[in-house]
Amino acid sequence: MITVRPETAGDEISIREVNEAAFAGPAEADLVEKLRAAQAITLSLVAVGGGRVVGHVLFSPVSLESPGANLAGLGLGPVAVLPDFQRKGIGCSLIEAGIAQLRWDGHIYVVVLGHPDYYPRFGFLPASKFGIKCQYDAPPEAFTVIELREGALAGCTGIVNYRPEFNEV
Secondary structure, eight states: OOEEEEOTTTTTTHHHHHHHHHTSSHHHHHHHHHHHHHOOOOOOEEEETTTTTEEEEEEEEEEEETTTTEEEEEEEEEEOOOOOGTTSHHHHHEEEEEEHHHHHHHEEEEESOOOOTTTTGGGGGGGGGGGGEEOOOOGGEEEEEESSSSTTTTTEEEEEEGGGGGGOO
């Protein structure tokens, strides 16, 4: 049985191990640690099974530079699951729990730069439909957004900027 819960003190090493294994390298694990050091994590959840952390998802602040205003939101990522536990719904459970918590907390939108066939199942739509672009040179179909409050992005166009820690990934 897998349970999803907020990251707690003492999970840091396990979270690093999950990210390194899932991404076959240290880049995403380093990103998580840099965001943690900068106190730039809005929500970090872990999936626990068999008494150990087997998955992780992180949400951090982003800003939509829209004409005349900046609109605060969140970026999803990284999301990681140990290879032996992948394709068992753990990543989905982490993302769904995260979105539900962020909606409950009053956040208004989440963006993700990721596989265009994976994230629509959670309600993500191409950000280009809203006139929103990513600061990074990414295929438009890979940059998606979900409104956590209906109409939150109405009339907002512009570029989403991630935290500077993402520039090193």
